[in-house]
Amino acid sequence: MKNKFTVEIYGQMYHIVGKASPGYIREVAGHVDEKMRGIAKNNPRLDTAKLAVLSAVNITDSYLKLKQEYEEILHLIEDDQP
Known part of the structure; x- marks a missing residue:
């Protein structure tokens, strides 16, 4: 079942x-x-499209770093198994 939201x-x-x-x-x-x-506060001259792209880049960077940390933790757990 799909829900509709306005944000x-x-x-x-x-x-x-x-x-x-x-x-x-x-x-x-x-x-x-x-x-x-946050990006707009530090870069007040950026238009909305550029803010959106920079936000996507920052969010993706955070995601990929967390993904890498997660994979490293999984490898540590797997290596620690008897």
């Missing part, structure tokens, strides 16, 4: 359709909004 990110309304809960969608949208506002 605000950096002053724009977006309609999201998905299986996730409303709380989760709000959390994701809030994270993106927070990243965009």
Whole structure:
């Protein structure tokens, strides 16, 4: 069952359709909004499209670093198994 949500990110309304809960969608949208506002604060001349791309780059960087750490932890656990 898909749910429809409306969220605000950096002053724009977006309609999201998905299986996730409303709380989760709000959390994701809030994270993106927070990243965009943080970048805009330090770079006030950037337009919305550039802010969105830089936010995507920053979020992806964080994700990939966490993924790498997770994989390293899994390898440590696997190596520690008898």
